[in-house]
Amino acid sequence: MQAYGDRERLDNLFREENNRYILTHPASRENHEKALGPMVEGVPMIWMSKWPGPYPVYVEHAKGAHFTDVDGNMYTDFCLGDTGAMCGHAPDPTVKAVQNQIAKGSTFMLPTEDAIASASLLAERFGLPKWQFTLSATDANRHMLRYSRHVTGRSKIAIHDYCYHGTVDETFAVMDDAGNTVPRRDNVGKPIDLKETTVVIPFNDLEAAERAFATGEVAAMLMEPALTNIGIVLPQPGYLEGMQELCLKYDVIWILDETHTISAGPGGMTRKYNLQPDAVVLGKTIGGGVPVGAFGLTQELAMRIATSTNLESIDIGGVGGTLAGNALSMAAVRATLSEVLTPKAFERMEKLAELWVANVQQVIDEFELPWQVSRIGCRGEYSFRATAPITGREAADADDFELQQYLQLHAINRGILMTPFHNMALMSPATDEEDVAHHHAHFREAVEALYRD
Numbered sequence: 001m002q003a004y005g006d007r008e009r010l011d012n013l014f015r016e017e018n019n020r021y022i023l024t025h026p027a028s029r030e031n032h033e034k035a036l037g038p039m040v041e042g043v044p045m046i047w048m049s050k051w052p053g054p055y056p057v058y059v060e061h062a063k064g065a066h067f068t069d070v071d072g073n074m075y076t077d078f079c080l081g082d083t084g085a086m087c088g089h090a091p092d093p094t095v096k097a098v099q100n101q102i103a104k105g106s107t108f109m110l111p112t113e114d115a116i117a118s119a120s121l122l123a124e125r126f127g128l129p130k131w132q133f134t135l136s137a138t139d140a141n142r143h144m145l146r147y148s149r150h151v152t153g154r155s156k157i158a159i160h161d162y163c164y165h166g167t168v169d170e171t172f173a174v175m176d177d178a179g180n181t182v183p184r185r186d187n188v189g190k191p192i193d194l195k196e197t198t199v200v201i202p203f204n205d206l207e208a209a210e211r212a213f214a215t216g217e218v219a220a221m222l223m224e225p226a227l228t229n230i231g232i233v234l235p236q237p238g239y240l241e242g243m244q245e246l247c248l249k250y251d252v253i254w255i256l257d258e259t260h261t262i263s264a265g266p267g268g269m270t271r272k273y274n275l276q277p278d279a280v281v282l283g284k285t286i287g288g289g290v291p292v293g294a295f296g297l298t299q300e301l302a303m304r305i306a307t308s309t310n311l312e313s314i315d316i317g318g319v320g321g322t323l324a325g326n327a328l329s330m331a332a333v334r335a336t337l338s339e340v341l342t343p344k345a346f347e348r349m350e351k352l353a354e355l356w357v358a359n360v361q362q363v364i365d366e367f368e369l370p371w372q373v374s375r376i377g378c379r380g381e382y383s384f385r386a387t388a389p390i391t392g393r394e395a396a397d398a399d400d401f402e403l404q405q406y407l408q409l410h411a412i413n414r415g416i417l418m419t420p421f422h423n424m425a426l427m428s429p430a431t432d433e434e435d436v437a438h439h440h441a442h443f444r445e446a447v448e449a450l451y452r453d
């Protein structure tokens with residue numbers, strides 16, 4: 001949709017930013033030209049070609065809330081690897097633990113003491129006693145879906161309209177206008193008709209959830225406690241508690257994917273709202289920049305799984321990964337949770353996000369924009385609609401790709417990196433008030449250029 005009316009002005013502004021980018025990023029351009037030879041679209045993963053501008057910024061080094069590119073441009077980083085670097089770049093305790101472990105060997109197919117410490121820290125924070133580790137949140141979600149189908153004997157997964165849980169086949173579905181499950185736009189090589197695997201329900205709609213669960217076909221409800229990947233969509237009062245009750249009533253495994261909503265605090269929204277999910281999924285953050293994912297289970301679910309799997313075939317049952325639980329990621333998780341992502345750090349990060357939100361709101365008020373800003377702990381996001389969205393569909397309908405690309409590129413040209421394909425900002429333990437003020441200045445300037453008479 002087009003949230004901004006003057007498309008000619010938007011085109012011109014974007015062109016100006018593009019020219020400015022080209023002038024200030026010659027070394028990134030040189031790298032990109034070389035990269036077009038050996039890599040598809042000249043990027044290591046295809047979605048990186050979606051960054052605004054003619055080619056991506058090449059990073060030279062990063063520390064804390066900042067990084068420098070190969071042209072010597074310096075940036076305040078609010079993208080933070082879309083949560084992968086929420087701890088700040090290269091946090092000292094994690095770097096030290098990783099250096100120490102890699103010198104002693106990184107992967108053995110055997111556990112290390114760090115795994116016990118890491119699992120114990122997560123159990124304490126999220127209130128779930130049993131943990132497993134993977135290499136990514138995607139893997140953790142995939143494994144949870146398999147286990148859920150396995151222990152319930154049911155075939156389908158329920159998800160929210162416009163959710164994102166990583167590259168998990170069952171989740172690339174949306175609802176059409178008649179409420180049917182259909183593949184999400186441009187779903188690449190879907191293995192099977194999504195109707196066979198998935199039921200889609202709107203966020204904040206308990207009646208739709210109950211209708212889906214009452215069919216007896218649903219093994220698991222996989223959800224973020226607040227949507228974060230289509231802009232932020234917060235739960236209405238009672239929604240999460242209601243979902244918990246429905247899952248209990250229909251023996252549906254309730255999986256809270258807290259990969260992003262861990263921004264709410266050390267134990268995510270699970271702990272903040274005293275929720276009792278059957279499973280929690282994590283990833284990105286907890287390794288302080290080292291790839292790792294995790295899922296936590298209740299004692300009861302862990303028992304259901306243990307008593308229904310066979311030792312002899314446990315390695316070829318569809319749950320695993322040779323590098324899962326490797327010594328390097330376990331050392332990283334232990335150091336990150338105990339020394340970087342501390343409860344005290346979260347308090348600071350949340351205060352900065354409050355300030356970021358207040359600054360954005362000030363600009364919205366000054367220019368009387370029909371935009372809104374929402375927050376989950378240390379994560380904030382503005383969207384191009386007047387009120388906070390209640391469903392994923394409402395949030396999706398407020399999207400304006402060209403407007404977003406302009407704001408993103410304007411930010412990059414002023415030394416600010418925002419989460420791509422979003423208007424989202426994340427605070428790290430290393431972010432400070434000056435960084436937040438830096439964003440305020442860019443945002444006001446970008447908006448003024450759009451709305452000045």
Ligand SMILES: Cc1ncc(COP(=O)(O)O)c(C=O)c1O
Binds near residue numbers: 138167224
């Ligand atoms: C809520 C959520 N779950 C899972 C994932 C997948 O994470 P990864 O790509 O690191 O596997 C993402 C990625 O953005 C996410 O936002």
